[in-house]
Amino acid sequence: MANFNTHLNGAFIVSGTLGLTVYKAGFIDDAGFLMCVALGTMGGLLPDLDSDNSTPIKIGFNVVSFVFAFALVMHWRSEFSLLALIALWLAGYGFMRYVVFYVFTNMTVHRGVIHSVPYMAILGIGLTCLNYYGLDYSLTTSWFYGLFLFGGAMVHLLLDELYSVDLMGARLKRSSGTAMKIYQHKDRWWYLLLYVILAILIYFAPPFEAFWQQLSDPTAWAQLKLGLWPQTLKSWLN
Structure with missing residues (x-):
């Protein structure tokens, strides 16, 4: 299995190359180019959200916990005292970082349904729908954002599959076939839900x-x- 740096660099290189291509072709503007690269790189880390000790899940839950706590304080800022807001902030952060994190890590198994093609497709198309219907982005921008997120995730899954091949020994490792999954019979009901x-x-x-x-x-x-x-x-070639 590829490590964190490999996933990060691989997704960044692929997203940057494709992002520059569509940018130079005139499909997206400066901000769109940066967002496509960022989303593609982020997508390269998403499949490891089901790993309890992975760097992406730790960073992700820390960020979400801070944002959740900040949102609570902003919502109640005019109604609570300073000490109450501090307590609310700490409680909100602790709830997300420890309670929700504990529940999430106990409900998920590494390389389970999250580490699969249909799950990543849901995130990609879901982002496209959110951009188009919720944020009023253009059709082209919405699809590019969703596709770059999905594409980054596919880079992650592909790297994991490539790392499952022992080239020196010319054999497949035990992890072969567990990365880029479209279905597993033991999780058939979860996959049915995903495809619905x-x-x-x-x-x-x-x-x-x-x-x-x-x-x-x-x-x-x-x-x-x-x-x-x-x-x-071009002048030299001509």
Whole structure:
């Protein structure tokens, strides 16, 4: 299994390369490029949320706990005293960081249903729907954000599968096939639920055909081709 740094760097490199490509083709602006790279890199860490001792789950729960505690204080700031707000902040943080974290880690198994393709597809399409319907982002931006999150997660799963191959011994390790899963019979009811949720999200997702038409527009790719090589190199080649 690949380690944290490998997942982080792999997702960042792939997301950065693809992000620059669609940015130079004119599909996204400066802010969209940065967000695509950030989401792709974040997606590269998501599958390890089911690992009790992984760096992503620890960082993630710390961030969520701080945000939750801050939201509680902001909501009740005009009604509670200073000492009460401090107590509320500590209670909110402690509840998320220790109680919810304990429940989550005891309910999940590493490389279980979270560490699977359909689960990551749900997160990707779910983000697309949230951006398009909830945040009023454009169709193109919404799909790019969701696809980059999903793509980063696929980089993670692919790296785990590659690391399950012992090239020196020309054999598969015991972990082979446990990373990029689309189904496991022992978790069949969980997978049934995942695919039902995925089907619902696909049904309500923004129109992909319109996004694909924009993506396959030859004008954009012709623009990218013109700016593919540095001017000095093109002059030298000609």
